[in-house]
Amino acid sequence: MRRSSLSSMIPFMVLFLASVMSGEACAHAFLDHAEPRVGNKVAGPPREVTLWFTQKLEAAFSSIAVTGPSGQRADAGKARVSGNQMSISLKQAGVGTYHVNWHVLSVDTHTTDGSFTFQVGP
Template sequence: MSLSAYAHWQTAVLIASLFTAPAVLAHAHLKGQYPAADAVVTAAPQALTLDFSEGIEPKFSGISLTGAQQQIIRTGAVKRNENDQKQMIVPLEQPLTPGNYTVTWHVVSVDGHKTSGLYHFAVK
């Protein structure tokens, strides 16, 4: 391969990588939440708030909240903050008693990518 052909090949690879890199970064990753992951709170929350890196589609997003004995805690409908399309708010339909909780979440970002995860917190 001549030097000129090799330089053209390297340029083509570089250009291709520039166009594919944004697609990898376009997923809605969890950036923060309340209660925070691994937090111990003294006041039971009335809602869960999850902040993402991308805007989310609330109709295709949700959470499951379970207690220490794997009992399901009832939640209200997922809402997106009217002022921040990256923030999901989920009201709790029953008060949380002291104990450990697991939040399992899934979201679809506004560009159609799906992500999911889980975290834990405790109420003292």
């Protein structure tokens, strides 16, 4: 009885190992670079922020939120996705530190998120 229940589990163990191994091979969508560049300082407020990822994105489940120097929302609405690139327009929010928070679903069905800052000022 004990022996047969163990052998009946083997197909599931094989499936589990296969899914773990394929998960390791999966790249996810990580931030490759951004404009304005991560941690960088730009002279004037940019009209938009663009992020490039290591994989193509699913537009319906990918978003960016940008907050300006005084903590106010600085993005002007919905992010635009094209392939592995996502952009969002900015409102005029003055000089100081901007926080960019992103959340994406890549075409491999995995979600990733992260944040970075850039500075606006002389």
